[in-house]
Amino acid sequence: KKIGVPVHEIAMMMAIALRFIPILMEETDKIMKAQMARGASFDQGKIIERAKSMVPLLVPLFISAFRRANDLAMAMEARCYHGGEGRTKMKPLIYRRRDFFTYLFFACYLGIMIAVIV
Numbered sequence: 001k002k003i004g005v006p007v008h009e010i011a012m013m014m015a016i017a018l019r020f021i022p023i024l025m026e027e028t029d030k031i032m033k034a035q036m037a038r039g040a041s042f043d044q045g046k047i048i049e050r051a052k053s054m055v056p057l058l059v060p061l062f063i064s065a066f067r068r069a070n071d072l073a074m075a076m077e078a079r080c081y082h083g084g085e086g087r088t089k090m091k092p093l094i095y096r097r098r099d100f101f102t103y104l105f106f107a108c109y110l111g112i113m114i115a116v117i118v
Contacts, residue, residue: 009083016072024065031060 032042035056042053 006083012083020065020068023068024061027064028057028061031057031064 036042040053040056042050042057044050045053
C-alpha cells in the first residue's frame, strides 16, 4: 500500500501460477499417453514434424487449463474473494518498549550461550 504496488494480488497470482505447474505437467502426461495410445508419436521425425505432432497435445491441454482456471475463478468468487481490498487485522501491531527489552534480553542470552560454548 505504501509504495503503490498491489503486493497481495501479485502474491496470489504467483501462488496460483506455481500451484498450476504440477497440475499441468500431470495433465500433459495423461494427454500424451492417451495420444500415444491412439498412435501419435512425439519423438520421431525432424523438429518441424515434432512441433506439428504437439498440436494434438496442446489443444486439449489449453482446454483443460482454461476449464481449471474457470473453476478456480468460480470458487474464488463464491467465497467472496476480492483481492487485497478490505483486508483488515483484528488488532493492529504496535512495536512497544516491552518488545525492545525482549529482543535485547534474548540477544544477551544468545551472546552468553555462545561465549560459554566457545
